[in-house]
Amino acid sequence: MRAIVEFQKLDRFIGHLDVLRSFQRTILRSRLPVAYSQGFHPHMLVSLASPTSVGQAGLAEYVDISLAEFAEEEAFLKRLAEASPTVLPPVRCRTVLDSHPKLMAMLRTASYEIAIDEHADEIARVAETLWASEAYSAVRVSKTKTREINIRAMIHELSAENGKLRARVSFTEAETVKPDLLVETLCKIAGVDVPHTKITRTGLFGEYGGVAVPLIDM
Amino acid sequence: MSDKIERILESVTKPGRYTGGEFGCAEHKSNAEVRCVFCFPDVYEVGMSNLGMRILTGRVNELPCAVCERVFTPWSDMAQALRKEGIPLFALESGTPVREFDVFFVTLPYEMCYTNLLETLDLSRIPIHSEDRAEEDPLVIAGGVCCFNPAPLERFVDAFFIGDGEEAIAEIAQCVRDAKRLPRAEKLAKLAEISGVYVPLHNNGRTVRRRIITDLDAAYFPDTQIVPFIEIIHDRVSLELFRGCTRGCRFCQAGMLYRPIRERSPEVLAKQAAKLIEATGYDELSLSSLSTSDYSRLTELSEAMKREPILERVQYTVPSLRVDKNLGDALESDIRKASVTFAPEAGTQRLRDAINKGVTEEDAVYAITFAAASGISTIKLYAMVGLPTETEEDIDGLAALINKLAYEAKAAAKGGGHRTPKVSVSIAPFVPKPFTPFQWSAQQTFDTLLARIYRVKNQITNKNVTVHWHDPKLSRLEAVFAVGGREAGGVLEAAWRGGAVFDGWPELWKPAVWDEAFKSCGLTPAELVSNEKDVSAALPWDFIDAGVSKEFLWSEYQRAVKGETTPDCRSGCMMCGLEQRKVCANAGDC
Numbered sequence: 001m002r003a004i005v006e007f008q009k010l011d012r013f014i015g016h017l018d019v020l021r022s023f024q025r026t027i028l029r030s031r032l033p034v035a036y037s038q039g040f041h042p043h044m045l046v047s048l049a050s051p052t053s054v055g056q057a058g059l060a061e062y063v064d065i066s067l068a069e070f071a072e073e074e075a076f077l078k079r080l081a082e083a084s085p086t087v088l089p090p091v092r093c094r095t096v097l098d099s100h101p102k103l104m105a106m107l108r109t110a111s112y113e114i115a116i117d118e119h120a121d122e123i124a125r126v127a128e129t130l131w132a133s134e135a136y137s138a139v140r141v142s143k144t145k146t147r148e149i150n151i152r153a154m155i156h157e158l159s160a161e162n163g164k165l166r167a168r169v170s171f172t173e174a175e176t177v178k179p180d181l182l183v184e185t186l187c188k189i190a191g192v193d194v195p196h197t198k199i200t201r202t203g204l205f206g207e208y209g210g211v212a213v214p215l216i217d218m
Numbered sequence: 219m220s221d222k223i224e225r226i227l228e229s230v231t232k233p234g235r236y237t238g239g240e241f242g243c244a245e246h247k248s249n250a251e252v253r254c255v256f257c258f259p260d261v262y263e264v265g266m267s268n269l270g271m272r273i274l275t276g277r278v279n280e281l282p283c284a285v286c287e288r289v290f291t292p293w294s295d296m297a298q299a300l301r302k303e304g305i306p307l308f309a310l311e312s313g314t315p316v317r318e319f320d321v322f323f324v325t326l327p328y329e330m331c332y333t334n335l336l337e338t339l340d341l342s343r344i345p346i347h348s349e350d351r352a353e354e355d356p357l358v359i360a361g362g363v364c365c366f367n368p369a370p371l372e373r374f375v376d377a378f379f380i381g382d383g384e385e386a387i388a389e390i391a392q393c394v395r396d397a398k399r400l401p402r403a404e405k406l407a408k409l410a411e412i413s414g415v416y417v418p419l420h421n422n423g424r425t426v427r428r429r430i431i432t433d434l435d436a437a438y439f440p441d442t443q444i445v446p447f448i449e450i451i452h453d454r455v456s457l458e459l460f461r462g463c464t465r466g467c468r469f470c471q472a473g474m475l476y477r478p479i480r481e482r483s484p485e486v487l488a489k490q491a492a493k494l495i496e497a498t499g500y501d502e503l504s505l506s507s508l509s510t511s512d513y514s515r516l517t518e519l520s521e522a523m524k525r526e527p528i529l530e531r532v533q534y535t536v537p538s539l540r541v542d543k544n545l546g547d548a549l550e551s552d553i554r555k556a557s558v559t560f561a562p563e564a565g566t567q568r569l570r571d572a573i574n575k576g577v578t579e580e581d582a583v584y585a586i587t588f589a590a591a592s593g594i595s596t597i598k599l600y601a602m603v604g605l606p607t608e609t610e611e612d613i614d615g616l617a618a619l620i621n622k623l624a625y626e627a628k629a630a631a632k633g634g635g636h637r638t639p640k641v642s643v644s645i646a647p648f649v650p651k652p653f654t655p656f657q658w659s660a661q662q663t664f665d666t667l668l669a670r671i672y673r674v675k676n677q678i679t680n681k682n683v684t685v686h687w688h689d690p691k692l693s694r695l696e697a698v699f700a701v702g703g704r705e706a707g708g709v710l711e712a713a714w715r716g717g718a719v720f721d722g723w724p725e726l727w728k729p730a731v732w733d734e735a736f737k738s739c740g741l742t743p744a745e746l747v748s749n750e751k752d753v754s755a756a757l758p759w760d761f762i763d764a765g766v767s768k769e770f771l772w773s774e775y776q777r778a779v780k781g782e783t784t785p786d787c788r789s790g791c792m793m794c795g796l797e798q799r800k801v802c803a804n805a806g807d808c
Contacts, residue, residue, distance in 0.1 A: 011447075012224075013233035018447040025445055025499030026241070055228055083499070085241035085445075196225070 003065045003076055004094045006216050009058035011087035016051030023063050030083035033069035049103035049204055049215055058201045062215050064103050094216050106206035106218045109156055111168040112179045113202050118195035124160035126189040131158045138185045151185055219313055226299040234448035235262035238310030242444040250285040252395040254278055254321040255309045259334035262290045267452035270325055274387050276440035284391045287311040291334040300341055307341040316342035321394055322356040326364035329699035330722035336714040348376050353402050367652045369758035370699050370706035377409050378416040380762055381429030384438045386414050427763045432801050435486045442497035454502035455494040457487055463508040464787045468574045468778050471651035472508055474766050478802030484515050488522035495528050502533045510536045557596035558589045565616025572607045572778045586623045587630035596640045603670040604648040604662035613670050617677030624680035641683045645671055647693035651700050653764045655774035658751040661697045664690050691729050697747040703758045708739045767795030
């Protein structure tokens with residue numbers, strides 16, 4: 001059995017390896033019946049659905065915990081919450097069978113809230129234009145290659161108000177739009193310098209019948 | 219946290235050093251009557267590994283009337299950003315500016331953190347000079363082993379505390395609460411009445427007596443510890459098996475200052491271990507002390523720990539496993555055995571006798587072959603150069619000993635069917651320290667120390683050996699602050715004003731700034747530390763009663779010069795002075 005736990009990462013400066021290590025210790029403190037890998041150096045079977053970058057907060061992140069015994073969702077969540085640091089509070093828990101697909105495999109899109117310091121009005125205007133357009137090409141630069149992509153096709157929701165951009169974008173191995181690239185693209189269209197931003201990931205979604213569904217509910 | 223601070227954190231290395239919010243950190247007490255901040259003057263990862271800080275902050279936070287937050291010295295990038303943005307340094311728990319606290323406690327565990335103290339005060343916008351502080355500035359109270367020679371820091375620190383702090387820090391916090399409405403000078407006068415507290419402003423030649431906790435089982439020990447998000451140097455639970463050491467090595471300040479030996483009982487330790495492991499979620503536990511294999515009830519401890527179910531999964535580590543005849547027992551217990559440490563310190567029997575390091579070459583060979591044969595992969599050796607009475611013959615002897623040990627280790631590993639262990643040698647220049655028999659000794663000059671290091675290094679032929687050494691320039695500085703007087707404080711301030719900070723960190727160590735600082739004060743390290751002192755010479759720390767008597771220290775020095783050893787005091791009282799205080803279980807009749 002596995003427990004999928006939705007949690008918040010309120011301190012945006014914690015790195016993802018540190019989040020994972022923190023969960024391992026939280027689980028030991030909670031004395032919940034976690035499962036270990038086989039072998040000479042058994043390790044706790046705990047994984048994060050998708051790491052956030054240092055500097056990004058998260059409002060609906062997921063950790064996947066393999067259990068050695070049956071656990072009841074509400075009691076599990078309560079004990080885990082009691083053992084958690086205040087900046088990583090667990091908010092929801094769902095238990096699933098071991099055969100349930102891995103969270104990473106179901107992940108399709110991620111939503112973000114991006115607070116923009118300057119040029120908010122211009123950026124909001126071009127966001128509308130981009131949303132209304134059919135296609136727009138942007139250049140994605142990764143460590144190994146630079147690739148031209150149709151960024152419009154990877155944007156599934158986009159709106160702007162009060163200096164904040166809200167977007168849901170593709171998040172799969174083949175198609176990923178980093179929030180920084182989205183902001184850069186909008187600034188390029190608007191002809192303004194890229195402002196300082198503060199990025200919060202607000203959700204991680206799978207897809208069911210063409211509808212975005214939070215990973216925990218898949 | 220303000221937007222401005224968040225912006226800064228986006229650009230600095232390891233922002234997790236400054237964000238707080240870790241599991242187990244002190245809760246906000248809005249009704250606290252005394253607000254304290256505890257500073258460890260080094261980076262977060264170092265300070266958070268310090269057991270003393272855990273004990274002392276825990277002790278204050280236990281008081282209903284007080285709260286104790288934490289602050290560390292910001293790394294250079296953070297310091298620069300804070301200055302540029304005009305943000306005063308803040309405490310980790312609540313983000314409150316450090317200068318708004320009632321008390322600024324600081325621990326001084328090594329001399330090379332002195333510039334960091336000035337840097338931390340300045341970043342907090344607390345005037346660095348005691349005399350310039352206003353009524354509303356925090357009281358700056360220092361503790362830790364460096365306070366046994368407070369002279370170099372007297373201008374910067376309002377009050378020093380001498381000795382074991384876990385009782386006194388609560389008395390200090392309560393005293394500050396009771397004196398809250400009094401003017402600063404009167405608050406300090408009240409503090410000076412607490413035993414072990416030295417207030418330069420109110421001392422008038424009074425002797426300050428070191429505080430000693432006699433019963434460690436009964437002493438406060440925290441039942442939880444903060445679990446950091448970022449990795450720290452010693453990222454585990456630590457227990458203190460005992461305080462003090464009976465060996466009497468003549469160069470060792472801790473060995474003299476933490477007398478007498480006081481052990482915790484196995485039952486208490488096992489309970490503390492279980493509580494801490496349960497509270498923190500750590501799976502590693504360190505058994506710390508000055509020399510853990512000297513703990514007299516190691517087997518009982520191991521049994522008591524086996525009775526605690528929660529400790530089943532726990533891995534044990536020993537910070538510095540002193541390798542000698544006891545090694546066998548230690549290795550056969552559950553202690554993780556990746557590396558062992560052996561500190562012959564000197565290369566010839568004559569010099570080892572002079573420094574009273576009670577090991578022979580035979581012990582060393584036995585220990586190293588035992589370790590290598592049982593599959594230890596790394597053997598660390600510690601040695602010193604520039605020791606009192608040392609000659610070039612001793613230096614050559616040190617190289618020969620290292621070569622021999624490396625050879626024996628290889629042969630023993632082969633015999634046991636293991637890979638040849640790596641031998642890592644660390645050479646440190648000798649630094650005279652207060653309250654040791656060598657407090658009267660001269661430190662060798664920079665050139666001599668460097669020449670001796672190279673003389674050892676050049677004679678080490680064994681390819682499995684790597685040699686590391688401490689920069690003699692840094693050791694000279696360490697000596698200046700260890701045994702220097704008030705004038706050393708002037709050099710410190712000049713160097714800090716010139717940009718010296720984090721002197722113990724090679725990437726920020728600025729020797730040229732220090733040269734300039736000495737020059738501007740019209741001083742040289744040589745005149746401060748290169749002269750042998752006479753028994754009649756007044757020492758800056760004479761007014762402190764550390765427990766060990768000056769007569770004992772001097773007689774030990776004379777025995778060193780004559781090459782005479784002094785036995786481990788567990789085998790009989792050596793009348794070091796502690797017997798007068800009635801605090802030593804091994805003390806003879808007096």
